Amino acid sequence: MFKWKTDEFSWVDFTIDVLRVLIVxxxxxxxxxxxxxxxxxxxxxxxxxxxxxxxxxIYALIALGYTLVYGILLMINFAHGEVFMAGAFTTVxxxxxxxxxxxxxxxxxxxxxxxxxxxGLVSMTVAILLERVAYRPLRGSPRLVPLITAIGASFxxxxxxxxxxxxxxxxxxxxxMLQGVISVGGINIPIVQIFVFCSALVLMLGxxxxxxxxxxxxxxxxxxxxxxxxRLMGIDIDWVIMFTFGVGGFLAxxxxxxxxxxxxxxxxxxxxxIPGIKxxxxxxxxxxxxxxxxxxxxLFLGVIEAIGPNLVLAxxxxxxxxxxxxxxAFTMLVLVLIFxxxxxxxxxxxxxxx
Amino acid sequence: MNLLxxxxxxxxxxxxxxxxxxxxxxxxxxxxxAFHEREVVDRFISLGQLLLLIAPFVTGYYAAGKLRALGxxxxxxxxGGMAIGLMTAIPSVILLLFNSDxxxxxxxxxxxxxxxxxxxxxxxxxxxxxNETQAVIGIWxxxxxxxxxxxxxxxxxxxxxxxxxxxxxxxxxDWVEVxxxxxxxxxxxGIGTFALISVAAGFAGSILFLMxxxxxxxxxxxxGVTVLIGAFGETARLxxxxxxxxxxxxxxxxxxxLRQNAALALFIISTVAGCLWAMFGRQARExxxxxNVSQRRSLNIIGLAVFVVFMLALPWLIGRTLSDVAVTxxxxxxxxxxxxxxxxxxxxxxxGYLTNYAVGAYILAVLTSIGPLGLFKGTFSFWMVIPLALxxxxxAGFLFAVPVLRMRGDYLAIATLGFGEIIxxxxxxxxxxxxxxxxQGVQAIPKPIFLGAExxxxxxxxxxxxxxxxxxxxxxxxxxNSRTGRQWMAIREDEDVATAMGIDTARAKLLAFTxxxxxxxxxxxxxxxxxxxxxxxxxxxxxxxxxxSLIIVGGIASNPGIVVGAIVLIGMPExxxxxxxxxxxxxxxxxxxxxxxxxxxxxxxxxxxxxVRTGVKPKLVGAE
Numbered sequence: 001m002f003k004w005k006t007d008e009f010s011w012v013d014f015t016i017d018v019l020r021v022l023i024v025x026x027x028x029x030x031x032x033x034x035x036x037x038x039x040x041x042x043x044x045x046x047x048x049x050x051x052x053x054x055x056x057x058i059y060a061l062i063a064l065g066y067t068l069v070y071g072i073l074l075m076i077n078f079a080h081g082e083v084f085m086a087g088a089f090t091t092v093x094x095x096x097x098x099x100x101x102x103x104x105x106x107x108x109x110x111x112x113x114x115x116x117x118x119x120g121l122v123s124m125t126v127a128i129l130l131e132r133v134a135y136r137p138l139r140g141s142p143r144l145v146p147l148i149t150a151i152g153a154s155f156x157x158x159x160x161x162x163x164x165x166x167x168x169x170x171x172x173x174x175x176x177m178l179q180g181v182i183s184v185g186g187i188n189i190p191i192v193q194i195f196v197f198c199s200a201l202v203l204m205l206g207x208x209x210x211x212x213x214x215x216x217x218x219x220x221x222x223x224x225x226x227x228x229x230x231r232l233m234g235i236d237i238d239w240v241i242m243f244t245f246g247v248g249g250f251l252a253x254x255x256x257x258x259x260x261x262x263x264x265x266x267x268x269x270x271x272x273x274i275p276g277i278k279x280x281x282x283x284x285x286x287x288x289x290x291x292x293x294x295x296x297x298x299l300f301l302g303v304i305e306a307i308g309p310n311l312v313l314a315x316x317x318x319x320x321x322x323x324x325x326x327x328x329a330f331t332m333l334v335l336v337l338i339f340x341x342x343x344x345x346x347x348x349x350x351x352x353x354x
Numbered sequence: 355m356n357l358l359x360x361x362x363x364x365x366x367x368x369x370x371x372x373x374x375x376x377x378x379x380x381x382x383x384x385x386x387x388a389f390h391e392r393e394v395v396d397r398f399i400s401l402g403q404l405l406l407l408i409a410p411f412v413t414g415y416y417a418a419g420k421l422r423a424l425g426x427x428x429x430x431x432x433x434g435g436m437a438i439g440l441m442t443a444i445p446s447v448i449l450l451l452f453n454s455d456x457x458x459x460x461x462x463x464x465x466x467x468x469x470x471x472x473x474x475x476x477x478x479x480x481x482x483x484x485n486e487t488q489a490v491i492g493i494w495x496x497x498x499x500x501x502x503x504x505x506x507x508x509x510x511x512x513x514x515x516x517x518x519x520x521x522x523x524x525x526x527x528d529w530v531e532v533x534x535x536x537x538x539x540x541x542x543x544g545i546g547t548f549a550l551i552s553v554a555a556g557f558a559g560s561i562l563f564l565m566x567x568x569x570x571x572x573x574x575x576x577x578g579v580t581v582l583i584g585a586f587g588e589t590a591r592l593x594x595x596x597x598x599x600x601x602x603x604x605x606x607x608x609x610x611x612l613r614q615n616a617a618l619a620l621f622i623i624s625t626v627a628g629c630l631w632a633m634f635g636r637q638a639r640e641x642x643x644x645x646n647v648s649q650r651r652s653l654n655i656i657g658l659a660v661f662v663v664f665m666l667a668l669p670w671l672i673g674r675t676l677s678d679v680a681v682t683x684x685x686x687x688x689x690x691x692x693x694x695x696x697x698x699x700x701x702x703x704x705x706g707y708l709t710n711y712a713v714g715a716y717i718l719a720v721l722t723s724i725g726p727l728g729l730f731k732g733t734f735s736f737w738m739v740i741p742l743a744l745x746x747x748x749x750a751g752f753l754f755a756v757p758v759l760r761m762r763g764d765y766l767a768i769a770t771l772g773f774g775e776i777i778x779x780x781x782x783x784x785x786x787x788x789x790x791x792x793x794q795g796v797q798a799i800p801k802p803i804f805l806g807a808e809x810x811x812x813x814x815x816x817x818x819x820x821x822x823x824x825x826x827x828x829x830x831x832x833x834x835n836s837r838t839g840r841q842w843m844a845i846r847e848d849e850d851v852a853t854a855m856g857i858d859t860a861r862a863k864l865l866a867f868t869x870x871x872x873x874x875x876x877x878x879x880x881x882x883x884x885x886x887x888x889x890x891x892x893x894x895x896x897x898x899x900x901x902x903s904l905i906i907v908g909g910i911a912s913n914p915g916i917v918v919g920a921i922v923l924i925g926m927p928e929x930x931x932x933x934x935x936x937x938x939x940x941x942x943x944x945x946x947x948x949x950x951x952x953x954x955x956x957x958x959x960x961x962x963x964x965x966v967r968t969g970v971k972p973k974l975v976g977a978e
Contacts, residue, residue: 015756057836097514147764152945159939166523218749320784327779330772
């Protein structure tokens with residue numbers, strides 16, 4: 001048999017290096033072609049960027065749930081996308097009801113706030129149940145066992161909600177206040193995008209405050225640092241883990257409502273799967289287990305996903321580049337896992353695991 | 355109070371609540387109503403009604419065992435069974451009331467009371483734990499407001515929508531019909547019937563437990579066989595149709611349903627057989643294990659010969675429809691055996707297995723199609739392309755494996771999942787449309803031709819799948835005991851130690867990915883030839899999940915387990931069409947359940963079993 005590794009030279013490293021060069025070349029050539037052809041004006045770039053930021057802030061909110069759980073349990077809660085779906089899907093009915101009474105357009109901010117709390121609590125319940133039923137019995141088993149469980153839970157939740165609410169698509173009602181655009185220096189930005197970004201920002205700041213400034217946040221940090229020592233310090237580990245799942249679930253549920261405002265169409269039982277994987281990408285991008293990292297990673301992924309197809313793929317002469325948006329996101333996922341598993345901001349956890 | 359806190363009542367309450375939740379859940383997701391479509395015994399009981407009975411029955415039986423272990427005697431056991439039957443009915447009865455016109459106000463009332471009750475319970479527990487009054491009041495307010503938002507919102511939703519059904523689509527007329535045992539018009543009577551039957555089923559469960567061993571086992575056997583054949587009545591009829599004349603068939607079945615007389619006869623026969631087995635089974639087994647080696651060897655050979663003849667004759671025995679199912683099962687056996695090399699032997703959780711499947715299918719499609727997208731318009735035959743599909747899939751597996759060699763465990767799983775999604779999106783994209791047809795896919799794939807005869811029926815395709823599976827099984831068994839197989843297992847157990855022992859892990863992992871990809875490619879090619887068209891919609895993450903589920907359920911690293919897993923998980927939804935809507939619900943539940951209760955699978959491999967028996971914790975996949 002031939003040898004794969006010698007002391008100086010590794011085929012695996014070599015292949016990965018070749019891959020790296022190819023990707024950089026592709027990106028540079030594609031971008032150069034697009035920019036030099038001038039098909040897309042500056043205003044359009046700004047619009048793409050803004051849309052990317054809003055989409056990214058939704059990813060960021062979901063990614064926080066992955067990161068929080070990973071930080072504490074070192075497990076990938078693969079079913080987190082379905083937690084997001086649970087909140088978004090259930091709240092459609094609430095939004096419809098509010099719309100029917102006319103309250104939604106009379107008091108848009110208050111009703112959106114109510115919807116966010118409602119969705120957050122629904123998702124929180126799902127997340128806590130998930131932890132209690134599926135994950136808690138498996139604590140301490142080899143790491144792939146909870147992952148397989150989580151995959152099972154993901155499909156179980158999808159098809160449960162399909163059974164409960166039906167398999168059709170449902171639409172969020174339009175909020176009048178969020179229609180229309182704001183013009184800044186000749187560039188039109190839809191109000192809803194600004195709204196999405198701002199509300200996500202508020203939620204993230206809230207989380208930051210919770211983790212950094214409160215007693216329970218301190219307990220969460222302690223548990224993620226070292227479970228045994230935290231237990232000795234008198235922290236109730238089970239409660240903290242449950243709380244973490246709850247907080248992650250709440251953020252995911254609120255992301256569901258914000259997503260519903262941003263893209264009113266297309267709420268169904270499968271809506272959480274792809275955003276779930278993308279949010280995981282975002283979490284890894286920022287350094288999984290790292291809270292500001294997840295926020296940054298989400299925004300970054302959103303922007304890349306919006307700009308990438310038009311900048312690189314179109315420049316390489318690939319037709320229908322926008323169809324390949326998801327391909328860009330998943331390629332990012334694979335690339336980050338290959339080249340920088342510790343993420344942009346880096347994280348001590350990743351070194352142990354990658 | 356003391357009575358409520360005792361271990362006995364606690365276990366009855368918990369089990370009853372679980373069984374009630376199960377019935378409520380299956381009803382709410384629409385399983386009960388869907389299963390009602392299928393009658394198990396003609397004009398007697400449907401699968402949906404059976405589901406309603408099975409939960410209290412099984413729980414009653416299980417609870418009796420648990421209570422016996424707590425040292426309770428017969429009357430308590432029987433009472434417990436009845437209590438469980440009653441508790442099973444309660445949640446669904448409440449939902450029935452909420453759904454009815456007269457008692458709709460109860461739903462509203464409950465939703466408005468919930469926040470106060472919940473807040474009070476939490477506050478009371480905090481108070482009992484010795485918190486300050488101020489904190490308790492604060493918590494009360496917080497919980498009341500939060501829960502209030504949710505439950506008042508639900509109240510609003512139901513008020514505006516008018517009824518439960520507009521939100522919970524499966525709490526509909528059909529469901530009410532099943533749960534009230536056809537007394538939809540007269541709710542009181544329906545609820546009474548339901549509760550009574552449920553209590554009776556729970557009672558029957560505990561009685562069954564109290565029976566002496568022989569009749570108990572005979573009854574379990576008889577009931578099990580009857581229910582199974584009744585539920586799969588269509589399958590049974592299709593098999594009999596090939597072998598029995600029409601009049602006899604009509605005696606036994608009314609369309610696809612077992613007639614009452616036939617069911618009774620079946621029950622009696624299988625109970626008697628079960629009885630005999632319960633009495634003399636052990637003797638038979640002992641006398642079998644006492645025979646000498648040469649006799650046993652000849653018995654083994656006879657057994658093998660019977661098995662081979664059976665497998666060869668299968669298509670004639672079961673007819674066209676079932677042969678089609680057998681081909682599908684075979685394709686998944688192939689993929690299961692392939693993926694098992696990566697997951698089971700080497701511990702690499704590959705969630706992008708559909709990549710290989712898709713590569714195989716598209717290669718065959720593009721090379722042999724006589725449609726507009728075919729490259730050679732029929733110059734290449736199926737047999738020439740199969741090796742190409744195999745090589746192409748291996749190459750794809752190799753290509754995707756190189757970048758992920760450095761990854762471990764969950765990162766690897768997610769990265770391969772990403773690859774799978776990328777392939778799925780590319781297959782449907784406009785970019786590759788000129789080659790593989792985008793959303794329309796590739797059409798007009800000719801059937802394989804063997805010795806001048808076109809293999810166009812599933813009965814004939816069956817042999818291709820059979821041969822491929824057997825070859826794959828053989829390779830898989832040989833690999834299991836080979837040097838490479840042991841290297842993989844070493845990597846599965848601990849990669850660092852494996853490296854330290856001098857195993858070239860990069861090479862071994864590449865080999866695992868590549869070999870596992872090969873069978874995926876063949877499976878894809880056979881699939882393409884069977885269907886005749888290749889759509890991107892056939893290549894979603896669900897393929898990977900299907901294969902993963904059958905490996906986990908059958909038994910990781912266990913070849914017989916995978917075959918059984920494929921037959922159960924792929925065959926059942928195909929044969930029981932009512933089931934196919936709930937296929938992934940079941941898979942999800944099974945994955946969770948297996949990981950928690952039986953991670954080694956239904957038919958575990960010897961090594962894993964050994965690890966369990968000797969108290970070494972089975973690592974199974976991806977030890978860390």
